[in-house]
Amino acid sequence: MxxxxxxxxxxxxxxxxxxxxxxxxxxxxxxxxxxxxxxxxxxxxxxxxxxxxxxxxxxxxxxxxxxxxxxxxxxxxxxxxxxxxxxxxxxxxxxxxxxxxxxxxxxxxxxxxxxxxxxxxxxxxxxxxxxxxxxxxxxxxxxxxxxxxxxxxxxxxxxxxxxxxxxxxxxxxxxxxxxxxxxxxxxxxxxxxxxxxxxxxxxxxxxxEITKFIDNSWHAVKVAFANEIGRVCLALGISAGKVHEIFVSDTKLNISPAYLRPGSAFGGSCLPKDVRALQYIAADSGAATPLVDSLLRSNEAHKHRLFEYAAEGLAPGARILLAGLAFKAGTDDLRESPNVDLARKLLNAGFDLRIFDPGIDAEKLVGANLGYAYSHLPMLEALLVDRAAAEAGPWERVIGANATVALLDLPPGTDRRDLHPLP
Ligand SMILES: NC(=O)c1ccc[n+]([C@@H]2O[C@H](COP(=O)([O-])OP(=O)(O)OC[C@H]3O[C@@H](n4cnc5c(N)ncnc54)[C@H](O)[C@@H]3O)[C@@H](O)[C@H]2O)c1
Known part of the structure; x- marks a missing residue:
């Protein structure tokens, strides 16, 4: 040529x-x-x-x-x-x-x-x-x-x-x-x-066109994150080299496609809690960690955007089914589930909301899980519907908040908006 x-x-x-x-x-x-x-x-x-x-x-x-x-x-x-x-x-x-x-x-x-x-x-x-x-x-x-x-x-x-x-x-x-x-x-x-x-x-x-910006920003995130962890290690007298070796050896969850697909906000009983704790540990040891400090705010911003996306084009009063309430399908753990926040935001905005999640039985929630569910969604029991009711509808929109939505046989033409993963 x-x-x-x-x-x-x-x-x-x-x-x-x-x-x-x-x-x-x-x-x-x-x-x-x-x-x-x-x-x-x-x-x-x-x-x-x-x-x-x-x-x-x-x-x-x-x-x-x-x-x-x-x-x-x-x-x-x-x-x-x-x-x-x-x-x-x-x-x-x-x-x-x-x-x-x-x-x-x-x-x-x-x-x-x-x-x-x-x-x-x-x-x-x-x-x-x-x-x-x-x-x-x-x-x-x-x-x-x-x-x-x-x-x-x-x-x-x-x-x-x-x-x-x-x-x-x-x-x-x-x-x-x-x-x-x-x-x-x-x-x-x-x-x-x-x-x-x-x-x-x-x-x-x-x-x-956007590929390069994402790649370079991701590389910058990696460097900044590595250095924040390095600073925390230095402050605590921990070997940053050893910590690095252990971290990168994990090609299942750390250096892998895991946690990189756009969709749900993070939640559950571990990530928010331990990010907060690392912020505390870093501040207590005098190490500045602005990237780690930004994670929870970024997550809240994402939750709000998911709410806007879920409700887009619907008038208050619209009948909505939220498929999936736990932070991921197949568990009944509602602690810090972003889907609980989403349900609350939808109710506060005046939507007629029902929730389908086969893993959640309001009567069986216990301990911290029960406390979290009822302090954030006091009317939870009245919102839950079974599979037959979820499939019968009619709904003005079905929101797929996690993989639970795949269990439903929805009528053709259902207005369905999946939040995880984002299209
Ligand atoms: N340098 C890298 O490692 C790298 C890697 C990937 C992508 N990029 C991107 O590739 C692009 C080029 O980067 P670079 O580092 O090679 O830039 P550079 O500044 O080294 O080279 C650009 C060249 O373009 C010439 N030029 C400007 N206007 C011209 C015209 N009208 N006709 C002919 N030549 C003209 C300049 O004289 C210069 O020699 C940038 O968009 C950069 O972001 C760079």
């Missing part, structure tokens, strides 16, 4: 070297005359393991060229990859100026050029969700009019490489994410990535 790469920084230059090493012809374009001159002279413009040798091999094989302007380079390209910078704007958003500029330049080159087949233009810069549909596509439509669909196929393809191991990561990324207009694969991207070892996800633009 012939591939144009726009923006020859860490991402673009690494991609240029790696793609050329796979036998593709690469034309790299950067507005920096200095970078272009260095590449032509065989000097890598970035410091990164292996790129210098890949550049030299690419130049020797006639597979890497560089230029400061697009000119007519796109006329016979199979693919253009955009890797321009998206630096922070003063308000914390990403500055999309370079993305807009380069998109206009590509569109202008396509308008002038004589392409018969559409060009796949893959954006690899990190851009906020909605940018492809809200900024990039309109730029191409404005410049090309009706010919836009004939001349260009837009793809969003986030980059996951890490500086310091960029070449290695290019060939073995953690995943490949391809965002397209219809969520279907793009054959040109499939050809480009044929030699890479990684799971491939083809999705819509927005899911692909």
């Amino acid at each position: 012939k591939v144009a790469i726009l923006g020859l920084g860490y991402v673009g230059f690494t991609a240029a070297c790696c793609i050329a090493s796979e036998g593709h012809e690469v034309i790299g374009i950067d507005v920096s005359a200095r970078k272009v001159r260095m590449i032509r002279e065989g000097r890598a413009p970035i410091v990164e393991p292996r790129v210098q040798e890949l550049l030299e091999a690419g130049l020797a094989g006639g597979l890497i060229r560089a230029d400061t302007a697009i000119g007519s380079h796109l006329d016979d390209c199979d693919l253009a990859i955009v890797c321009v910078g998206t630096p922070s704007a003063p308000d914390g958003s990403h500055n999309m100026g370079f993305i807009a500029d380069v998109s206009r330049q590509i569109a202008e080159a396509l308008r002038r050029g004589g392409r018969a087949a559409p060009l796949t233009v893959a954006y690899r810069s990190t851009i906020r969700p909605g940018t492809t549909e809200g900024l990039i596509a309109p730029i191409f439509r404005a410049a090309l009019g009706d010919a836009a669909d004939r001349l260009v196929r837009l793809v969003y393809n986030p980059e996951f490489l890490r500086e310091g191991s960029a070449v290695e990561d290019y060939f073995a990324p953690p995943k490949i994410v391809i965002g397209t207009a219809d969520g279907q694969p793009d054959p040109v991207m499939a050809r480009l990535n044929a030699g890479l070892r990684a799971p491939v996800f083809v999705t819509g633009y927005r899911e692909a």
Whole structure:
């Protein structure tokens, strides 16, 4: 293939070297005359393991060229990859100026050029969700009019490489994410990535665009959490290294997909209690733990949002069935169950609520569980319905608060809104 790469920084230059090493012809374009001159002279413009040798091999094989302007380079390209910078704007958003500029330049080159087949233009810069549909596509439509669909196929393809191991990561990324207009694969991207070892996800633009922000924020959460635990350990004279070893050895619950699916708030008899206790231990030992301190507030915010989502579009007085009251299906533990809070919020908002949970028998609740249930839902007994009544309805909405909802055989067309997992 012939591939144009726009923006020859860490991402673009690494991609240029790696793609050329796979036998593709690469034309790299950067507005920096200095970078272009260095590449032509065989000097890598970035410091990164292996790129210098890949550049030299690419130049020797006639597979890497560089230029400061697009000119007519796109006329016979199979693919253009955009890797321009998206630096922070003063308000914390990403500055999309370079993305807009380069998109206009590509569109202008396509308008002038004589392409018969559409060009796949893959954006690899990190851009906020909605940018492809809200900024990039309109730029191409404005410049090309009706010919836009004939001349260009837009793809969003986030980059996951890490500086310091960029070449290695290019060939073995953690995943490949391809965002397209219809969520279907793009054959040109499939050809480009044929030699890479990684799971491939083809999705819509927005899911692909948000991936990088989620990944990087998650990595930041991991670092901040690890350091907060490290501070608590230091303060208490506990070995942070040993604690780390024990923590990461647990690939069932700790380093795993467990607890990462959006849906229910956390609750039950352990998590809220022990998070509160860790806050106390940290404060008592003088260790600052702002991330841990934020967990319960974040959970309360989520509970409120779930209530809004559950009740969305319904008028007070609407008949609602809440399927599942315990913090998870198959238990009768109501202590700090977020579903108890949800029921309370729905009742306070004036809905005609009933609850189905085969694990809950109001007469059998004892001890702390009983106290919690009745202090939060004093009318619990009157709200509980059995399975026959739950299935008979009629309900204006059935809320699936946990997996209990799967037990119900609901009439077709039932307005059902599951909170766990979120769609
Ligand atoms: N650096 C990383 O480790 C990394 C990893 C993943 C994703 N990203 C994302 O990839 C994007 C690029 O990052 P980077 O670190 O390579 O940036 P960079 O600043 O090193 O390189 C960007 C290059 O784009 C060039 N450029 C700007 N406007 C241009 C135009 N109109 N035409 C041609 N070239 C133009 C600049 O001269 C510069 O050389 C960013 O969105 C970044 O967030 C970076």
